[in-house]
Each structure stands twice: as C-alpha cells, then as structure tokens.
Amino acid sequence: MSIKTNEWSSTWERALPYLALIGPGSWLIAALLKSAGISLLEGGLDWVSRPEGTIMTIGAPFFVATFIFMGQRVAERSLKTGITITSLGVLGVSFLAAISGFRVFVTQFADAGIDPTLMNTAFEAGSVWIIPVGILNLGQFLAWIIAGIAIIRTDIAPKWVGIALILGVPSLITAEAFYFMTDLFWPLANALWLIGIWGLIKSRK
Numbered sequence: 429m430s431i432k433t434n435e436w437s438s439t440w441e442r443a444l445p446y447l448a449l450i451g452p453g454s455w456l457i458a459a460l461l462k463s464a465g466i467s468l469l470e471g472g473l474d475w476v477s478r479p480e481g482t483i484m485t486i487g488a489p490f491f492v493a494t495f496i497f498m499g500q501r502v503a504e505r506s507l508k509t510g511i512t513i514t515s516l517g518v519l520g521v522s523f524l525a526a527i528s529g530f531r532v533f534v535t536q537f538a539d540a541g542i543d544p545t546l547m548n549t550a551f552e553a554g555s556v557w558i559i560p561v562g563i564l565n566l567g568q569f570l571a572w573i574i575a576g577i578a579i580i581r582t583d584i585a586p587k588w589v590g591i592a593l594i595l596g597v598p599s600l601i602t603a604e605a606f607y608f609m610t611d612l613f614w615p616l617a618n619a620l621w622l623i624g625i626w627g628l629i630k631s632r633k
Contacts, residue, residue, distance in 0.1 A: 440515040444500070445629045447493035451524075452621040454487025459615035465502065469538050472548030475610060481531025492518055495568070496626060498575045499594075501628050505582045513571045513578075520584020523561055569597050579628075589627035596620035 462468070462477035469476045495517025501509025530551070538544045572593045579590030596617045603613035 444497050445492055445632070447490055448497035448625050448629070449494075449622065451487050451489075451491035451494045452618050452625060454483055454490070456615055456622055458483040458487070458617035459618050463611035463615055469535065469544050471543065472545035473538060474544075475607065476531050476534060476563060480533050481528060481535055482593055484528035485525070485532055488521065488528045491521045491524055491568075494621075495521070495571055497573065497625065498628065500549045501584055501632070502575055502578045505584055506578060509574065509578050516567040516574070517571035519564050520566075520571065523568065538608050556625075558610035572597050576624070585631035589624050589631065592620045592624035592627065596624065 438612060451568060458477070458480040461483070462475075462480045463475075467478040468474050469478070495514050498517065499510040499512075499514030501510070502513055525526045534544065534547050534551075576590040576592075576594035579585050579593070580587050599617035600607050603610040605615060
C-alpha cells in the first residue's frame with residue numbers, strides 16, 4: 429500500500445465519525461423547520477416545507493458515512509453483522525435521496541402552479557414500480573434496528589445508544605407513514621438517530 433493510500437485511509441478514518449453526524453443532523457434541522465411551519469406547501473402537500481427538501485437532499489448522501497460508521501463499530505464485535513448493517517444501510521440511502529428529492533421537485537412544481545393536492549394524490553396512489561425502492565427503504569430501517577440490537581447485546585457502547593437507534597425507526601414510521609403527530613415524531617426520529625451516533629462516537633475506545 430502506497431504512502432498516499434495510507435494518508436487517504438487515515439484521513440477518511442478520522443473524518444468518518446463527524447461525517448456520520450451530518451446525515452441525521454441535517455435531517456433534524458429540516459424536520460424542525462417543517463414542524464415550525466416554515467414555508468409549508470398548500471393543500472395535500474402541507475406536510476412538505478420548502479427549505480426542508482433542500483436541506484434533506486444535501487444531507488442524504490452523508491447517511492452513507494453514518495451506515496459505514498455504525499457497521500464499523502459493530503464489526504468490532506461481529507464482522508458479519510457489521511458488514512450487514514453497512515450493506516443494508518447504504519442500499520437504503522437511495523430511498524432517502526429519492527424522498528428528499530421528491531420534496532424539492534414538488535416544491536418547484538407547486539410554485540410553478542401545479543395543484544399540490546393532485547401531486548399528493550398521485551404520490552399516495554403508489555405503483556408496482558415503487559416496490560423495489562420501498563424494499564431498499566426497509567433495508568435502512570433494518571440497519572438501524574440490527575445495529576441497535578447488536579449494541580444492546582455487547583459492550584460496544586451504552587445500551588441507551590442501541591435503544592435510541594432502534595426507537596428512531598418507529599418514530600419515523602409514525603410520522604411519515606401514518607402522519608400521526610408528524611411535528612413531534614419526525615424531528616424525534618432524527619434526534620434519536622443523531623444522539624445514537626453521537627453516543628457511538630463518544631464511546632469509541
């Protein structure tokens with residue numbers, strides 16, 4: 429391995445924990461803006477905030493670092509489990525990017541005069557073509573849950589870290605799938621994931 433390659437690896441290793449915080453951190457900011465009712469769309473898309481989509485889209489790629497870091501930490505005790513977490517999580521980033529981009533584009537379309545309620549109806553109608561994308565989303569949910577269970581069962585980090593990672597999943601589903609108390613559970617989900625990743629960083633030996 430060349431000296432330059434060693435430098436790249438060591439630089440990436442130092443930056444990875446901090447990059448891992450950007451995804452959930454940026455989404456928490458986006459969720460808080462939405463919950464504060466800042467620049468919401470009208471009609472059926474009143475669950476979308478204009479700045480929310482842009483911030484989410486910028487932050488979505490950084491979830492790759494989040495899942496790499498989670499998998500890396502779990503791999504300290506179980507290599508196969510760590511690889512599984514990273515693989516499932518990275519696959520799910522495509523959905524995170526897609527749902528972020530959706531918010532950006534419907535904002536553009538609504539501002540151009542297209543009926544937001546009609547766009548929301550089309551979005552909710554679903555399609556067989558979205559099933560594979562939904563499966564990828566299931567992958568990233570499983571990554572959080574598997575990582576949380578692995579942490580609880582080992583001494584990688586305090587048990588509350590694993591609990592936070594797990595609880596972020598039902599919080600997000602409650603907010604974004606069932607639209608129940610979205611203004612509470614949407615930021616809560618991202619806050620739990622952010623706290624969990626921060627706990628993994630602080631407990632790193």
